[in-house]
Amino acid sequence: MNAEVWNFDYWSGGLWPYMALILFTFLPSEFWRVISLYIVRGVDPKSEVLEWVRAVSNALLAAVVANIIAAPSGALAQVPLSARIGAMVLALAVYLIFRRFVFGGVVSGVVAIIGAAFYFG
């Protein structure tokens, strides 16, 4: 087969880009959601094993956040690590002081990062 077929530009015109989107990004990603449906067949929502799976999910998402803070990409990398951690701490403080106010925490964290970016930039 022609090697060019594996290049996205080959799939141009009409609906071909969408076909490439479905075959090479939608299906490879969706695969995991469908696999999960097989895994949960017959699993009771109140079963003990789901407690463990929830812990796995929580740990995984905490790792997602930690990775973005420790090793960000793009413009966020221009802000020093101390400022990235400081903005997270500020967001948490605002969230707690204003009684579990997620929106206020997010806004103050983002404003703090923008301020830090201007200061250090």
Place this chain on the structure above:
Amino acid sequence: MHDAGSFDVTESFPTRKYAMDGVRVVASGPVFYMTLTFLGIGGLAQQADVSLGFAVAGTLLIWAGPAQVIMLAAMMNGLALPAIALSVSLSSVRLVPMCVSLLPWLRDPKRPWFNVYIAHHIAVTSWVESIRRLPDMPPEGRVPYFLGLAHALIACAAFGTILGYLLAVSLPPQLAAGLLFVTPVYFMLALVRNASDVLDWCALGFGAAFAPISRSIFGSGFDLLATGLIAGTAAYLAQRYHKRRAVGSSKGGAGS
């Protein structure tokens, strides 16, 4: 006759109320986080020189931010399609624990394709906004709530993608840094808000602490799933130890 009977049931159950609850949750904050985050993805799609329709279709079909960023970045670098498929798939492994913990609350064994449709809507934001709420809801309210939530989130994401693509303004780097910070700070606060017991707090703490070590061992790919499995299992064991000690002390040390 049977149809008329089930019609009565849906009439008496306030399905719409639960769907609107889901939409209201989005209106309370995620409407901004989603729109702002996907503004960046729309801008990236414009830089990658794909069509607007392709960019929006990517948001609707992939419905996982990191996978979409990986796809666009890979296309800009002219990566071969099988390599794109592999890295997109690798990044979506993270969805498995979220799907497995949420789907038992939502699936209907009699409607396999509808289950696939529901599973498609599971991503980080829809997970953090429903994992704590679904168990306390009446079973008939769970799917309407979840789909109300997820459809509203996807609408915001599609809107953000279109806006980001059309504006395609190159933001000053300071504002771009702020935009990239929306996701981590929102996820962090949502996870803290959801946490209610030893299991949750240990999972969050262990996960964050183990993440850098895991990345250096496993590289970026399976590192997230590895962190989740290792730190999540450690948290589960910590909670069991904590429970057993609590039981033991309440029995005056006589318990096992």
